[in-house]
Amino acid sequence: MLNIYKLTIEGLDKCYIGSTKQKICNRCARHRCDYKNKERLNKNCSSFELFALEDENKKVKYELIETTNLITREGEIIRDYGDRCVNYNVNIGLGLKKQKELAFKKWKEEKRDDYLKAKKKHSDKKRHLRQCPKCKKEIVCYYGENDGNMRRHIIRCNN
């Protein structure tokens, strides 16, 4: 059985979600210990964001959220918390295909301007104006030298 737990600290509307087969008090003590020895252990964990705020008056608190045997549950809870969750890895328990979909969706949302620019650049390249060599009228073209609109125009222009 997996114990899914939540870490919080007073004064911050954020949490860390984790899962363990151990008792959560032991797991939380290990998080704190890892944080204190992070340089020596060369460890990093998103929970450190909360432990960094600890002092004599403020301690990271832990609570059991649920006990489950579904390994996908932890990821679901993390994603439910959204921005309130400090976890880096929000894709726990998802297949590779779903992870790629989510990564692309996130990229589109976060880099919406870049995405739109890339999209516009693509369409600009396709749609362009070319001048008729005879009447100098500008014709909307979508392809290269052999554009259909231009060919049709030239036939009309020559008659």
Ligand SMILES: [Zn+2]
């Ligand atoms: Zn013409």
